[in-house]
Structure formats: structure tokens, C-alpha cells
Amino acid sequence: MKHTLSVLVEDESGVLSRISGLFARRGFNIDSLAVGPTEKDGISRITMSVRGDNRTIEQLIKQLYKLINILDVQNVTNIPCIERELMLVKVSTIPDNRSNVLEIANIFRAKIVDISNVSLTLEVTGDPGKIFAIQQILNEYAILQIARTGKITLVRESNVNTELLKKSLNYNNYSLYS
Template identity: 55%
Template sequence: MKHTLSVVVEDESGVLSRVAGLFARRSFNIRSLTVGPAEVDGQSRLTMVVLGDDQALQQMTKQLDKLVNVLQVLNLTQRPTVERELMLLKVAAPAEVRGAIFDLVQVFRARVVDVADEALIVEVVGDPGKLAALERLMTPFGILEIARTGKVALERASGVNTELLKVSSSETQVLA
């Protein structure tokens, strides 16, 4: 199962290496890792997506908490969150298909950020599902390169779980 962890650490050299090393020593694969300044000077927030069962992840969380420079560990997997990721796609775009690509870009509220004779670079920001959907639809045009930031996530202040709303609204549509 995929788990999303939000880890607040002291902003010091070697902290990221120690956190990543902890996962590597226990054969956990980090699928996504983003790091940036947190809301307090001298602190950084790591957002990690890791694979593993609940019990193993609970043990990893406890071990993370024991690291000296780790200030907070929060498992966001079952919590209401806002998740975003940035993806740049370089797509083959000869003149005859360029209009179709621009149409898809608009539907996904993405942007074309570079235009060349035979290719476009598209920027899209959103939840990982949105990025995967756009990537799948762009594949027939010929994806030349992809760069993704990895997931960033924060727990929702409102406490509203939009994933549950999606499920309940789709169930309501099926019943209607």
C-alpha cells in the first residue's frame, strides 16, 4: 500500500541523508520525495510517498520520530489532505496534431510553456490522478520527456475528506 508521510525536520545538512538512509536500511522504497522550507525558519518539510504495509510503516514512523533532527512525523494516508504535484511533459507536436494537444491542455487546465517546430512542453499541476490521466492521453502523440516533482501534501484545515465525497457522489449517481 502507498503511504504519504509529512515529516518536519531541522534544516541542517545531513538530515535528508539520515532520513533516506533509515528507509534504505529497511528495504523501503521511497516512490516520491519532496523537500522545501516549512512555515518556521530553520525547519523543512519532507513529503514522502513510500510503499509498505501498515505495521511496517508504523514501525518506520516510530523510528523516524527517534531521529534527533526530526521534529514531527505525520502519516497523511488516511487523513483528509490537499495533494499536488507538478509535471512537465515534452510532447511530439507536428502541425497536424497541435490543435488536438491544445484542446487537451485546456481541458486539464494545464499550460503550454514552450513551443518548438515539432514539440511542445506542457505544464500541469494537480493531484497525482490528474497527472496520470493527462499523461495517458498524451501518450498517443508521443511523449518525448517527462519530469515530475513528486507529491506535496498538507492535512486539510477544514477536515473535509474530498476522496470520500467523490466516492459518495459516484455511488449516488449509480443509485439514481
């Protein structure tokens, strides 16, 4: 199972290296990683996705707490969260398919950030499902390059689980990607 960990750390050199070293020594691969400053000076948030069973992830969290400069570790996998990723995707276009790619961009609310005679570059922001869905559709149009950020997440203070709402309501295909 894939788990999402949110780790608050002191913004000191070597913190990320110590964390990645811990994961490597334990034989874990980090599927997604995003690091950035928080609302407090000198503190950064690391959001990572890691595969493992519940017991293994609990052990990993205990090991993280033993590292210096770690302030808090939270497994947010089963907590209502807001999740976002950013993807830049360059798609090959010819006059015959350019309008199709533009229509897909419009449906997914992607921004066109570069255009040439032979390609379009789109900026797509959304939950990981949206990013996956547009990438699958654009595969039909010869993707030239992709750059993706890691997933970032914040716990929902409202405790509303929007994933459950999506499943319980009858959304049409387009509203799932907004």
C-alpha cells in the same frame, strides 16, 4: 499499500541523507519525495510516499523519531489532505495533432510553457490522479520528456475528504481533473 508521510525536520545538512539511509537499510523504496521550507525559519517539510503495510509503516515512523533533527512525523494517508504534484511534459507535435494536444491541455488546465515547430511543453499541476490521467492520454502523442516533482500535501483543516465527495457526486469527466 502506499502511505504518505509528512515529516518536519530541522533544516540542517545531512538530515535527508540520514532519512534516506534509514529507508535503504530497512529495504524501503521512496516512491515520491519532496522537500521544502515551511512557514518557520530553520524548519523543512519532507513529504514522501512509501509502500508498506500499516504495521511496517508504524515501525518506520518510530525509527524516524529516533533520528536527530526530526521534529514530527505524521502518516497522512487516511487523513483528508490537499495533494499536489507538478509535471513538465514535452510532447512531440506535428501540424496534424497540435490542436488535439492543445485541446487536451485546455481540458486539464495545463499551461503551455514552451512551443516549437516539433513540440509543446506543458506544465500540469494537480492531484496525482490528474497527473496520471493526462500522462496516459498524452502517451498517444509521443512524449519526449517528463520531469515530475514529488507529491506535496497539507492536512485539510476543514476535515472535508474531497476524494469521498468525488465518488459520491456525479461529476462529468472534465470536472474530475480541475
